[in-house]
Amino acid sequence: MKSKPLKNWTPDERISAVKGIFNTITPHYDLLNRIMSGRRDVAWRKFAARRLPSDVNNILDLATGTGDLAIAIAEQFPRAQVTGADFVEKMMRLAETKTQAKGLGARIEFVAADATSLPFGDSEFDAVTIAFGLRNIPDRLAALREMKRVVKPGGKVITLEMTFPRNLRLRNFFRWYLNHMIPIVGGMISGNREAYTYLPDSIQDFLTPDQLGDLFDLAGFKAINKFPLTFGLTYLHEGIAE
Numbered sequence: 001m002k003s004k005p006l007k008n009w010t011p012d013e014r015i016s017a018v019k020g021i022f023n024t025i026t027p028h029y030d031l032l033n034r035i036m037s038g039r040r041d042v043a044w045r046k047f048a049a050r051r052l053p054s055d056v057n058n059i060l061d062l063a064t065g066t067g068d069l070a071i072a073i074a075e076q077f078p079r080a081q082v083t084g085a086d087f088v089e090k091m092m093r094l095a096e097t098k099t100q101a102k103g104l105g106a107r108i109e110f111v112a113a114d115a116t117s118l119p120f121g122d123s124e125f126d127a128v129t130i131a132f133g134l135r136n137i138p139d140r141l142a143a144l145r146e147m148k149r150v151v152k153p154g155g156k157v158i159t160l161e162m163t164f165p166r167n168l169r170l171r172n173f174f175r176w177y178l179n180h181m182i183p184i185v186g187g188m189i190s191g192n193r194e195a196y197t198y199l200p201d202s203i204q205d206f207l208t209p210d211q212l213g214d215l216f217d218l219a220g221f222k223a224i225n226k227f228p229l230t231f232g233l234t235y236l237h238e239g240i241a242e
């Protein structure tokens, strides 16, 4: 991994670092999410699942990782079919194990895929989601356009991403927590401190909620909404493809 600031990494350096990180931290990923977010991550994904229209049958969850959002969606919509896609297969193997354990194996399938070049046809899905994945993708506009391509006209696309709260005190606390606590706790549990240094850097390097809203607009979505969750630590963005 590079020691230079994240904003100076080339797209290829970033993609290769992201693959390396998620290949290494797979077994600790869920536990660390719960600890570091105080279990708020579970509530954020449930909120995302509830923002999907009630008539969705066929949903794509991109950058699905260990499958938590794919599972939350399958639980929210008991007749729906969910496809999880990610370019780190090790994360998806764990997702598969979790899915089987919950008896959801028949309704969730996992496909190896890069979010910027999906192996799916145009308008294949009723909705597309991506949770905590977009900030890891150097070409975010390409990813949003690809989501728009594979969702049906009128279909919804939802993103969840961590952001900095607006409140100054909370913001300062969050910055301290990200830069000091997360590398220590993440490093201790996963044995990979660098991975948990990348995480705070990637949040700090990401777009503001307004900038992400503008990118939705640029990608061609309509009816764009954004919702701050837990004092704006995370934002849900949604848009409708036309």
Ligand SMILES: C[S@@+](CC[C@H](N)C(=O)[O-])C[C@H]1O[C@@H](n2cnc3c(N)ncnc32)[C@H](O)[C@@H]1O
Pocket (backbone or CB within 6 Å): 018, 019, 022, 062, 063, 064, 065, 066, 067, 068, 069, 085, 086, 087, 088, 091, 113, 114, 115, 116, 130, 131, 132, 133, 136, 137
């Ligand atoms: C922080 S994890 C999020 C996992 C899951 N969505 C969740 O809510 O916990 C980010 C995931 O994005 C995946 N990822 C990053 N860039 C990707 C890309 N271009 N295509 C597909 N997956 C990608 C990583 O492999 C990793 O599994």
